[in-house]
Amino acid sequence: MKKIAIASFAALVMGFGAITFAVPGNAATRSSGIAGQIMVKFRDNGAAAGVLRQHGLSQGAGIGSTGAHLIKVPAGKESQLIEALSRNPAVEYAEPDELVTAATADQYFDRQYALHNVGQSFTNTSGTLTVAGGIVDADVDAVEAWSITKGSGIRVAVLDTGVASGHDIPSDPVPSDNRDLESKVVARANFSTAATGKDNYGHGTHVAGIVAATADNTIGVAGVCPECTILDGKVLNDSGSGSTSAIANGINWAVNNGAKVINMSLGQSFPSRTLETAVNNAWKAGVVIVAAAGNGGTQAKFYPGAYRNVIAVAATDNRDAKASFSSYGAQWVDVAAPGVNVFSTFPNHPFVLDRTNDTNPLNDRSQGYDIASGTSMASPIVAAVAALAWSSHPGTTNALVRDAVELTADNIGGTDTYWEHGRVNAYNAVR
CATH class of the missing domain: 3.40.50.200 (Peptidase S8/S53 domain)
Known part of the structure; x- marks a missing residue:
């Protein structure tokens, strides 16, 4: 999860499908991401469509001014696709779309x-x-x-x-x-x-x-x-x-x-x-x-x-x-x-x-x-x-x-x- 508090627990309680990802380059580091979508940034946007087609994927919407795109993927295949795309030289990076939650202690200890x-x-x-x-x-x-x-x-x-x-x-x-x-x-x-x-x-x-x-x-x-x-x-x-x-x-x-x-x-x-x-x-x-x-x-x-x-x-x-x-x-x-x-x-x-x-x-x-x-x-x-x-x-x-x-x-x-x-x-x- 990316700095938004209690990801895996929140995913279970709050209704999100939590997926456990192995982060490329560090097998010991894991995170909980949102099922059915990942974020990908290409070094060459002209190659994006072809690279995605190789994995049965379609181009997705841009994410603000970051240059990354939100790509829809089959649920359960997030980690596999992140690893595969990360190995492609046309891809700058691929990563999970992490679960984010509000950072309030009161949310969880309301009566304590x-x-x-x-x-x-x-x-x-x-x-x-x-x-x-x-x-x-x-x-x-x-x-x-x-x-x-x-x-x-x-x-x-x-x-x-x-x-x-x-x-x-x-x-x-x-x-x-x-x-x-x-x-x-x-x-x-x-x-x-x-x-x-x-x-x-x-x-x-x-x-x-x-x-x-x-x-x-x-x-x-x-x-x-x-x-x-x-x-x-x-x-x-x-x-x-x-x-x-x-x-x-x-x-x-x-x-x-x-x-x-x-x-x-x-x-x-x-x-x-x-x-x-x-x-x-x-x-x-x-x-x-x-x-x-x-x-x-x-x-x-x-x-x-x-x-x-x-x-x-x-x-x-x-x-x-x-x-x-x-x-x-x-x-x-x-x-x-x-x-x-x-x-x-x-x-x-x-x-x-x-x-x-x-x-x-x-x-x-x-x-x-x-x-x-x-x-x-x-x-x-x-x-x-x-x-x-x-x-x-x-x-x-x-x-x-x-x-x-x-x-x-x-x-x-x-x-x-x-x-x-x-x-x-x-x-x-x-x-």
Whole structure:
């Protein structure tokens, strides 16, 4: 799998046909891909049709700007065809279309928050936690940053399960959107296998609220970049799963629609040349790319976060400690941000992540707001900080924005082996 969390398990639970592939060149490395399709890039596109015909295959659609193509193959023959095509000199590479899932710890431990959020509480709106012996200032100083900018004019692409931010059913007298995201989405596209772009899972709406929920409107929550707008690229289906090719297509779409920042709260455990090409193309186009580090609790790399041109984000809690579930590793994780019990938006219509047994009426996801935990929640905080930095430094470059985010992060003692820089600080970044 390519850096999108818990692939083989997710494939069984979420309804995808999981295929185990032997990756060419490393018989010990295996991944779970989507049945019936692979990704192929040819050195000579003129030879593509003939090479594919030799294996009883037809040409497939291009994948964004990567130069690779999505090829339909007989289910169960994926590994065999990848190996055969990889040996052909006309083929640059052939690889599985990996299963991708949302990178949220809350998705799997919905009723076991205490196991992953020991000692957490929310004592005031600033995010400061009072503990024995003093105060732990673990927030990202977003309010202070707003004295300089709130991100007006910056587009952030949320590549996820969709964003509930409008009347999904126009004839429905009850709005099915979240009012904190009303008018925030300026463009939509559906690259998933879902029939519609509606967020029936809930993950993307929660992520979008962390980025750009409206501030000072007397309801709900405020996003870290409250005047940013959202590009809603649905790349994960209504079960929270997707494919590498869908992510690559979503990245290409985001670039073409003016994204200054792309957030991907998702990932897969195995690298992909197609996905890396899409990331590199976005970086060359001037976009800042941010992605979750994953919730494995280990140093195992998660993609696209582990790619050089992506800011990989780990999760911290309200004591500024690494979240127990967060993946880590200073060799590839760049920064951290709060990812435990993050309060944000949810759809007002039925969705998969709704916690129906919640006894606290103020934390009822079906009413549009609740907490969730994971590097999925930390990543959009960093994406929003990058958007604020873009807004406060007009005419700058994505490389300088990335520096502003990473080099101004607050150092947390004892975390040097977890990530390269620190926990992000929005006020420092915008200055």
